[in-house]
Amino acid sequence: MAITLTLNGRDASFDVDPETPLLWVLREAGGLTGTKFGCGAAQCGACTVHLDGVPIRSCITTVADVEGAKVTTIEGASGPVAASVQAAWRRLDVVQCGYCQSGQIMAAIALLEETPSPTDADVDSAMRGNICRCGTYQRIRAAIHEAARTMKG
Amino acid sequence: MKQVLSATPLVSRRSLLKGAAAAGAGLIIGFHLPERGFAQQSSGPRSLAPNAFLRVTPDNRVTVISKHLEHGVGIHTGLATVIAEELDADWSQMAVEPAPADVELYKNLAFGIQDTGGSNSMSNAYQQYRRAGATARALLVAAAAARWNVDPADVSIVRGTLRHEASERRATFGELADEAASFDVPGEVTLKDPAHFRLIGSDDGIIRRLDSPSKINGTATYGIDMSLPDMLVAVVARPRLFGATVESLDDSAARQVPGVAEVVPIPTGVAVLANSFWAALRGREALRVEWDETDAERRGTPELLAEHQRLLDEPGLVARRDGDVEVALARAAKTVTADYSFPILAHAPLEPVSCLARLTDEGCEIWTGDTTLTPLQMKAAETLGLRPDQITIHSVFAGGHFGRRKETALEAVEIVKAIGGRAPVKLQWTREDEMRNGLYRPMYLHRATAGLDEEGNVIAWHHRIVGQSLLGQSPEFAHFLVDGVDLTSVAGVATTSYNIPNILVETHNVDLGLPVSTYRGNNHMAYAMETFLDEVAHAAGRDPYELRRRLLSHDVREKQIDVLAIPEPMKAHIFAEHPRDLRVLQLAAERGGWGEPLAAGRGRGIAVAYAYSTPIAQVAEVTMTDDGFKVDRVVCAIDCGVAVNPDVIRAQMEGGIAYGLSSVMRSELTLSGGAIDQSNFHDFQVLRIDEMPEVEVHIVASDAAPTGAGEPGVVPVGAAVANAVFAATGRTFHELPFSRN
């Protein structure tokens, strides 16, 4: 039986094993490869997407769990907060290998949607689940603060 | 394309055709199947492709062909900067494409094979890419001069526009590419005077990483993202123990899993192929495999430690000898000694390795983030019974490297061969596979003993290192061993510039069945050297910074060294050029506030290293907490010669410091009865954002040739931090990671 959801603002329907993690449905059936596989165990954050605006780990969320929900991936990230975050990422050249960055950006957008002027402690608790093996943490922090500033205008 | 070829006497036709085929496929952005034979339009303006390293197309784009893999360090941006500089291109017209496998054209000049590693990408390619850019520039200028009928000397290029001032004529590269392609490629070209560099070394925000936009919006394509129609996804069941083989296999349940298409034994285990990753994983869970463990490595960490320990007590291969350490130690007024142990580590790039392979009648195509292209091409050909030129390798972005990116593609080749090439195969490793069946930084033990005279001068340094040889295990690099000494086990100790009259550095290569590989900034040598030096300074009643300054005040290259088991060609640059190391030490001390008072419970530590031909020093500040300590700040001074992209170098220092901290603070793998105990990031812990110190980077202005920048940042940080804790509390960490203590 097909599972339907709203994916990046559009209706989508997937005829897959309902136990399949959302991550693999997005990547393989949905062709949305921007969301990454890093651990498959909710340890690294590479697979972060938004479920009704809340950041979740798509590697441990089954596709059945998101039936009827709104899922946003990096490909669908939009709006003023997303724009500020991505612009700050670009301005500070945050990325290195880039592999963690879809997840980092999705986590940062969710943080700033909720907390428009985060403290360093807010950044730590919102971003601690996202590993970057290239070690771009200093720039991630700076870019979040910069995005917060530009959002204020 | 024919016309382009006629203007390219410098490269072979075959090589260029192969380059063009990959170039036409637009592999980085999106994914298309490369067209056979590269169908170049027969009419319309031509591109200018005077050498294997760049192409100027009529759409005014300059595409640089990067012989080095982009795994995060910014080499694509770096090589594009070098070419744009010589060409006087506008930064906005630059693009980069990975080179195909072609050892003749694209070898790493330091290794002799096509490979990215050892932090030498920029240093080996710098002059080569400068010449490539200057050549294209000369051709464009010649074409403009001919078109305008003026003296080439009166044609200038400003930000991608050719100009003739007197007649106020202008043309873009794109407009002139076709005409420029008709000119003979000059044999000799003049390179720019570095005093006129506008892009190399620029730090005003003009240069932004070229790979940034696609990595921010999710469109960047890594090995894991590749797909082909009708492709099967493969996962491999591998043994628990290194060296075990398949004894018996029952795949009946696995074949029942919906989506599973094939189950095939391969040399490394049993591959399960399915129409999706999830189905393949389910299929693997349903496999019943009995493993033959007769020849497997069964020792656990305690047994391995005991074996290393046994060797630590015995004299080893001599890596370096100056003077007579034994005599000096015997007459020393005071001796200090310490043993160190360093754990096995996983590289853990965030992208679990993967590879796509397709077998056709003509040959095999491989899409991979592996770095060692030449051996891969050779071995794949051998495996398939093909000629190397029938193996086409498409490099894609790698989600981190750190020494791990090799061997995966060969496994994919074995699988596609095992199914007779009936479908393209994407091999996918899981994180657990990476932790339990990957390649590792081996364990090492060190013993250091120093002798001090009555005045507290260091008169002897005896250092013994026990560990698996990294180079010895790899056929491509085994010839770098000298009298059995593996440089990668001893660099930083055997190559110290410290002016100590009597030095003996020995090493043992441990025979052990663990698959090992180089490790980003493999920092055990610098850690032992630099933390032990602080203990020596303490015993001598000296300030650690002042002691280092003194020990670096002479040029080591003038010292009498009796034995130095380092490959001959490397000897020329194995020691820091005096006084460049002293200068980074002083700079780090100055900017790090060395000697300034600190509040109680805080400490400051310093360490210096010469790594990947780059002198680097760091000052770390820590605050002691109830459950340990926090690293507050690291000030880093580096002299890597010409700093092509200062902001990229800063990023490498920041990232290297994070990677180095991970490896000393918390990460370790252990074995029980031969099997790795850890499996994922919950038990192999790495640095997260809340532990990242504030990093401040100072780059020494230099016009010397560029040297390593990807790995040096990793090297001194562990020691600088341990020294800071030692300064604050007197506590030492001889057993790593810190979390063990």
Ligand code: FES
């Ligand atoms: S892949 Fe989901 S958290 Fe790592």
Ligand code: FES
């Ligand atoms: S940029 Fe490489 S893992 Fe974050």
